[in-house]
Amino acid sequence: MPTRDEAIALLHEHTKTDQLRKHGLAVEAAMRAYARKYDADEETWGMVGILHDFDYEAHPDEHPYVGASILREQGWPEEIVEGVLAHAPFTGVARDTPLKKTIFAVDELTGFITACALVYGKSLSNVTPERVRKKLKDKSFARGVVREDIRTSFEEYDGDPDEHV
Template sequence: MNYNRDQAWKVLLQHVKSEVLLKHCLAVEIAMRAYAAKFGEEVEYWGAVGLLHDVDFEKYPDDHPNHAREILTAAGYDSQFATDVEAHARDWQQERTRLQGTLLAVDELTGFIIACALVRPDKSLDNLEVKSVMKKFKDKAFARAVNRETISTSAEALQVDLKEHIEFVTQALAAAVKMPQYQELPLVG
């Protein structure tokens, strides 16, 4: 099976048209690739899981991610890959692997970090400080749709300190937005 980025992106584009959702998938991909490198895991595989984790969301918003398997299987992905995507369901009953736990831990956090960057005067991730993100994290009125508890408990399950987690993902996003593959659909702006 080929888990490369071009293939995953092609599959995603067949199923997702919303730019907002595509940007979210790209942000999650970036965080997954960064954590894979940090953990010494397979970067392409983790990145593809991140990129495709919401592949069924646009068509089945009320029954997501229960249709991911059929879409991914039809696209040639194997059963383990589909399971890794399915495991970010909030009510997933089994113990999550490190990859699956990471996916959950970065899913909502990436959007939160980008929301923090967007309210900065320079609308940039470059000078976004972790302490400012932490402050907004505690401010329930800011980006209220983001579930803080999912972020906190998933970071805990991954045995990463919340502050370090936020810092790591912020840096990963800030570095990636300068890469050519993220220019077409800018994450911030």
């Protein structure tokens, strides 16, 4: 099994901007929290979070397919490859496991919450579910975030959407 350090090295090899690297780490943190909640393998889930966008900068039009190919060529476990593919709804990979549902659920939401934190005093502690819901209604805020994916993740989430936020 590859290590977190190897996942970080792969992220840094293919991703040059701090913003996308930080996004990978934010998604990792969310994935690890959910792995603990579901009593799942925290390392596997965390690495899916780190790697889900590692090919995006170099191959935006072929993302995440190029990343999946790289992972397979390097012998990464198929569970990680499938998780990376599952975060993007257009791949057609079914969200049929908790890991696949979770990577989809946290990807757009972590980016949105980060944007909210920048508005609310640059601290995550200032970002409440109420503030997130309010900002979700503002179409001019964080335009790059796919709100439909966030809404779908709320519908698919097994629990309270406020807890998810």
